[in-house]
Amino acid sequence: MEEDLFKALADPTRRLILDELTERDGQSLFEVCARLATRHGLAVSRQAVSQHLAVLEAAGLVTARREGRYKFHDLDTRPLEHIVRRWLTPAPPEDTP
């Protein structure tokens, strides 16, 4: 699980998606696509973004809720706090698989 977190953060496009969700929660897949294109000049396909969102979801950084034919994505920054506790505070290290 913690492994998924760092893998998720390793891709620059995924980090931009986190930025977009930080600014506006509850975006759909196409909204994320559009904002990546217009605000960052990224030509990312729908499938690519879909897979990125799946990775972010597996990492616990994004929660998704279905409403009709739409799927809205919300940001959850709580997993990031694990990073802080691991190295930024005088705390015992955690284990990674």
Next chain:
Amino acid sequence: MEEDLFKALADPTRRLILDELTERDGQSLFEVCARLATRHGLAVSRQAVSQHLAVLEAAGLVTARREGRYKFHDLDTRPLEHIVRRWLTPAPPEDTP
């Protein structure tokens, strides 16, 4: 540069190295190897650890100083604070002062 930071954190062995340096700063390459083996049961070759340390150094997470034939590695967690400020600081409304 920020790209290097996330790449460096993406590998579990490198995160363990950070853990070891958190516990004891100024370790040499062979010391890191030994501690990874004895404390985490990892059979990592010297060259592998050497490359990991180079990646951590490129990310700014580790600074190295040469003394004779030894090279000691020190941890620098400051780049990590940069990560946290990106998504964690515009935090959800919390009443705790």
Next chain:
DNA sequence: ACGATAGGCAAGCCGTCACTTGCCTATCAA
């Protein structure tokens, strides 16, 4: 019912990454 919209699934391609292998330099101890 029909077409359009929103999204999912799976195979394949290609680049990157972690690791090995082999050989090299530099420092210290005898």
Next chain:
DNA sequence: TTGATAGGCAAGTGACGGCTTGCCTATCGT
């Protein structure tokens, strides 16, 4: 000086990750 120690460099390999391609299901508007 010789041998042992500490580390570096570079090419090659295997696996994984990001992206595409093609086709699929589900929901909504008309």
